[in-house]
Amino acid sequence: MTINNSFFSSRRSVTAKKMSANSIDSNDLDKILAAGIRVPDHGALNPWKLVVIQGMKLKQLDEEVILTEFKKDNPEASKGDIEIESSRLQRGGAVIAVLSQPVDHPKIPLWEMQLSSAAVCMNLLNCAQSMGYAAQWLTEWYAYNDMMLKSLGGNVSKDKISGFIYIGTKIKEPNERRRPDPKDVITYL
Numbered sequence: 001m002t003i004n005n006s007f008f009s010s011r012r013s014v015t016a017k018k019m020s021a022n023s024i025d026s027n028d029l030d031k032i033l034a035a036g037i038r039v040p041d042h043g044a045l046n047p048w049k050l051v052v053i054q055g056m057k058l059k060q061l062d063e064e065v066i067l068t069e070f071k072k073d074n075p076e077a078s079k080g081d082i083e084i085e086s087s088r089l090q091r092g093g094a095v096i097a098v099l100s101q102p103v104d105h106p107k108i109p110l111w112e113m114q115l116s117s118a119a120v121c122m123n124l125l126n127c128a129q130s131m132g133y134a135a136q137w138l139t140e141w142y143a144y145n146d147m148m149l150k151s152l153g154g155n156v157s158k159d160k161i162s163g164f165i166y167i168g169t170k171i172k173e174p175n176e177r178r179r180p181d182p183k184d185v186i187t188y189l
Contacts, residue, residue, distance in 0.1 A: 007130050012174045014134035016091040019168030023054070024094040028131055032167070035127035036096070039119035043105060047113035048120050048162070051097040051152045058089040065151050066142050088142065092166035096124055097152050100160045117162040124165045134170040137163045 024032075033050060041047070053061060063086060070085040071077065077085075089095050100117035102110050121137050128135035142148045143161040150156060 008126075011126065011129055012176065013125070013129070013136040014168075014170050014174045016136050016138060016166040016168075018171055018174065019091060019134035019136070019166065020093075020171055021058075021090055022093045022169040024133065024167055028133070029094060029167075032124055032127045032131070033096070036098075036120050036124035039116055039123055041116045042112050043108045045103050045105065045108060045113060045116075047100065047102045048117040049099045049101050049153065050120070050124075051099065053089060053095045053097060054093070058092070058095060059087075061148075061151060062087055062089050065145075065148050069142065069145050069147050088140070089164075092168045094167045096165040096167070098124070098162040098165065099149070099152060099154050100162045101154070102158060114160075114162075121163045121165060128165065128167045132170075134166075134168045136166045138166060139163050 029052070033052070036050065037046075066088050067082070067086045071082070074081065098117060098121050100114050102113040105113075125135050125137045139161070143164065146156045149159060149161055152161070154161070
């Protein structure tokens with residue numbers, strides 16, 4: 001069997017700072033979302049939720065949640081920092097928030113549910129990138145903010161934000177980054 005792994009062996013994220021926020025074709029977005037949820041999921045529990053943020057909702061969340069929470073925690077912030085925080089989500093044409101939403105189950109461990117949520121993030125990222133979009137999986141400080149979690153429909157007593165998948169258009173090809181030497185991270189028994 002021949003497997004073409006050229007995409008995976010050369011896959012690189014384009015940082016949100018280096019993508020343009022052009023809108024994402026709705027058919028492409030549907031394909032990305034459908035691929036995103038095809039992940040290992042012990043017990044078919046779907047212990048995650050995806051929230052697609054586009055258009056004016058990007059600006060609204062930036063202003064009403066990210067900037068407001070940032071100012072509350074950083075009253076002495078510089079004008080430059082405030083400018084950055086006022087447009088965090090608007091760096092992408094679409095941002096998909098992935099929430100880990102574990103369920104009570106007598107046999108399936110919490111860790112497996114959290115790993116399934118992380119797999120959703122990676123599938124979304126890989127699919128968007130394989131379609132030629134610029135994409136990056138980010139958390140940043142607001143992934144750990146209760147107000148952001150509530151704004152996305154999460155329950156602060158049990159849910160967590162696994163990541164934000166930014167999708168946009170490449171401004172230019174990303175630089176290659178240092179990769180681990182396989183012999184340093186892979187062991188055979």
